[in-house]
Amino acid sequence: xxxxxxxxxxMSVQEAETVTLSCTYDTSESDYYLFWYxxxxxxxxxxxxxxxxxxxxxxxxNRFSVNxxxxxxxxxxxxxxxxxxxxxxYFCAYKERFGNEKLTFGTGTRLTIIP
Amino acid sequence: NAGVTQTPKFQVLKTGQSMTLxxxxxxxxxxxxxxxxxxxxxxxxxxxxxxxxITDQGEVPNGYNVSxxxxxxxxxxxxxxxxxxxxxxxxxxxxPPGQGKLYGYTFGSGTRLTVV
Numbered sequence: 001x002x003x004x005x006x007x008x009x010x011m012s013v014q015e016a017e018t019v020t021l022s023c024t025y026d027t028s029e030s031d032y033y034l035f036w037y038x039x040x041x042x043x044x045x046x047x048x049x050x051x052x053x054x055x056x057x058x059x060x061x062n063r064f065s066v067n068x069x070x071x072x073x074x075x076x077x078x079x080x081x082x083x084x085x086x087x088x089x090y091f092c093a094y095k096e097r098f099g100n101e102k103l104t105f106g107t108g109t110r111l112t113i114i115p
Numbered sequence: 116n117a118g119v120t121q122t123p124k125f126q127v128l129k130t131g132q133s134m135t136l137x138x139x140x141x142x143x144x145x146x147x148x149x150x151x152x153x154x155x156x157x158x159x160x161x162x163x164x165x166x167x168x169i170t171d172q173g174e175v176p177n178g179y180n181v182s183x184x185x186x187x188x189x190x191x192x193x194x195x196x197x198x199x200x201x202x203x204x205x206x207x208x209x210x211p212p213g214q215g216k217l218y219g220y221t222f223g224s225g226t227r228l229t230v231v
Binding site: 004033035037042043044045046047050091095097100101102103105106107108 | 146148156157158159160163165171174203205206207212218220221222224225
């Protein structure tokens with residue numbers, strides 16, 4: 001069974017600085033998707049960034065970028081120029097490209113932004 | 116506003132009561148899912164649907180029923196509520212992968228359910 005591990009329960013960063021959140025996963029599949037979701041205090045789950053495993057290029061979305069290391073099964077999220085609105089729980093998630101529609105989530109990293 | 120709408124946002128039930136959590140999306144997504152979120156455990160899949168009339172079980176389906184009569188709606192039914200079903204419930208929807216549209220689930224704002 002696939003598992004997703006987020007080893008940092010909490011992180012903090014100064015406003016305007018850069019922070020990296022870690023995620024590792026375990027799978028025997030070669031084709032899959034990886035996602036980062038943000039959950040602010042409002043509870044809404046917001047899709048931040050997606051990565052398709054067959055694409056070598058790391059995904060970027062404005063200040064958010066990933067470091068996807070397929071061989072190491074690592075998928076870290078880098079947030080540049082951190083803003084107060086970035087404070088939230090961040091969840092890493094994995095989904096096989098084919099098969100059932102199960103997203104496997106990690107347990108989350110709580111990110112605090114220090115003004 | 117386009118998106119996934121869940122009702123109610125909060126609910127308290129007594130043990131043994133039944134209820135339906137409503138979910139509707141207006142993005143014409145074929146795929147819809149229900150997850151529950153418990154402290155320290157991330158989100159776990161309850162049931163999902165890949166189209167009207169098609170549903171399947173996820174990781175934690177016991178005690179829950181679903182049906183999908185339309186593309187837009189995917190209600191979750193609790194048959195006889197138990198304290199173990201106290202959780203936050205999320206509905207999500209997506210286009211299928213590989214159809215030239217970005218694949219990734221859009222989530223609703225959740226329903227906080229307490230069973231006493």
